[in-house]
Amino acid sequence: MRMRKMPLWIVAGIALFCCTVMGQDRTPQTPVRSSGYDLKREGTLVGTVIAYTESSTTPPLGARVILQTTGGIVDVHLGNPRLLTANHFNIQAGDTLRIIGENVAFGSAAPFLARIVQKGTQALAVRSERGIPVRYVAPKNGAGSKSQGGVL
């Protein structure tokens, strides 16, 4: 059940050269501290996974997926890889994902931060409605798998 990982240099290369659909247009002119998340700005991406890594080497660090959408390639930050693993949310190249999120200013860029990730019928909230990364909470006393919320 290990997630299939692409070598980091490939991911980094794709991230470097990709033409983002939503990211570039909204990249701020000057570096900024990460800004707030606003539900009103949210958008939905649907695409095919080109690459996935649990630990990106370029900020913001964390789980990242490079998604091929109809409008181009988008670099999506998923946050804490432990949350994905704990919820048995496996991502690998070729998967089709639906991702709700938005571009948020961070440093000299504006990465697309995912709030909800859906693969098939499995949906996982990786951020709160304020954009704060979700903490993992295991099912209590073996009470079965507890949804982390955010079902589409």
Added chain:
Amino acid sequence: MKRLPWLTTLMLAAVLSACSGGGSNIPPPPPAGGFSVSSLKGYYAFSMSGLDTSGAYLARTGSFVADGAGNITSAMEDVVDLSAGAPTEVTFAPGSYSVQANGRGVIVLKDNSGNGLTLTMVLQSSSQGFLLQTDTGLIGTGSLGSFNLQTTTDFAATALNGNYIFDFSGESLTGATPTVVSTIGNISATGNGIITGGVIDINDGNAGVSSAVNILPGSYTLDPANGATFGRGTAVFAGHTFAFYIVDATRIKFLQEDSQGGSSGDAFLQSGAIPTQDSGFTGSFAYLVGGSSTVGPDAAVARFAADGKGGIGAISYDENNNGSLRHISQGSNISNASYAIDTVNAGSGRGTFTFTDSTNGTFTYVFYLISPTSGVIQDVSSGFVADGTLLAQTGSSFTLAGLAGNYVFNWSGVDISSYSVENYVGQYALANSASNNISGVLDGTSLGINGVASYPNSGVQGTLTINSGGSANNTYQIAAGSSVSPTYDFQAYIVDANTLLLVGTDKTRVLAGIVSRQSQ
């Protein structure tokens, strides 16, 4: 995530210890100092928080009794583990402890079911220190905290009398998703079991920033079974249920125990002339906050000066936001730098301050003063949930000669390349030399997705470099002989001759910490 059988966990930890960590050849120096097992004697309240082996929030608050001869004669704790069901009260069988001359020691406890709890401690003095959970069992590793000598004559409801300022941080389960939460505020206790009310500020990763909320009356009571022996009690206020342990009449350790999540923190009796208007808030302050931003873990350390007229200046700010580093210095880049003491809730100690950096945007905080020189602080900037400590900065020109001496420290944070939780405690001597002026030891743990690694008693060497009088950011570098990482880099803000606040500047880990002078 399924928990590993304990043997597998131990083996994995051993492998991780062998395969990773620092490679420097820095042996721990011979323990030096005047501490011994007799330094730990009496009743001590402790509180720790972190994650369990599954990655869920865990916090423990309790009390132990040390006999000054290497024995823990009795101990108990309350534990909240959000992956383990209802909060539990644990009674421990008699245990043991050791203390080296440098104040480093180990406490070994077993509960009545045979589960072990091993805590590495560093004594700041006979009355307080830092704790790091270093066992690799199933109770949960990755917790870090502190302990304080209890005054047993204050184990009574009447001891809780006055206005208390608190800072609780943890995890909220009340929203659509589990997320971080910070609550800071003021409560008034009357000494007869009544909390008459108070005012709080909540920053919740789901619900957002509350601003000042006046809370309804609450109550507290000492535990009939354990109140007289350990100072334990229970309280209800601000919509939450808590267990608490009395340190003394001026300090109470709280642990949230309800279905709404888990959080913990200390409450301090207000003292001194708490400002009720802007003119009462003057001087230099340093602060340290840690928490989360939209992109991940965040820690920041800073200083500013309040002018007594609602303005702040002399800002210096350092932050590690998910590996993205920023330093801000006061200049034409800063605008709208102001503060306001809350006059609606006058006397609560509540205030706010904000500043805008032309590059990095607006920074906004709420604080509550415990005294004119100390308080708790919450980052309420858009996209952030973080809290920490606010301290008056005393002394305008810091020197290594003035700072030289023995210190204990703790660091905690996240390795963002693997999202492993890292915690450290240690002790070192700071010498009056320009370089290589730090020599001591540290104990560390790394709780990752594949298990726990423990790095005990690693030698450390390093350098504190004081820049331009030291009131702003200073360079602080540590090399470790056998730890999670071979090197750790920080920005250090000197509070006074006894205390430093740290934020890590490594781009793959977000660490925050505090360094405190030892005394015997």
